[in-house]
Amino acid sequence: MTISQYGRHQVTAGMQWPEWIFGSFVPIGAFFCTLEFAIVLKKHLAGEKVKKGEEA
Template structure:
């Protein structure tokens, strides 16, 4: 069970990419052979792309794979790398805070105005929740990465 939760984003992204690929191929075939475009499939694909992009950022944070993490810390002496890690976490926390805050405001607005998607007619807030959810995943993964960075830097000494 621990392995599942450690790799939740990976499993979700793999499933989402499979779904996106499948429905995009269906839509392309429909356009090519039937002359029909199924716009509801494009709505789903776009929403899944947003969620997968945000989860991908969280996975990169979990692995320490963001460009600034390795480029900056590799150039700095070991004793100062913890400050860069802390600064990176602060920037990620700031960014995540705004993703979550404005994502929640957006969802509340969508609920209040009763907005629905153009093709599916689904409540817009369903897709809108992807923004604060993604922000939470990014925050959690950056926080866990920072904690593990500090723990590993203490073990090296």
């Protein structure tokens, strides 16, 4: 998605900003969600208590 927006030089309708800037937050956010999942999974497999809402 982000690469195609960058390649087509798509811009937003109102401000004429490049759309790939906003589209890049989707894979960045997915990376951080995966990282958090891996940290909690590691704690769970190690037998540590993981509290609901606990930050890693």
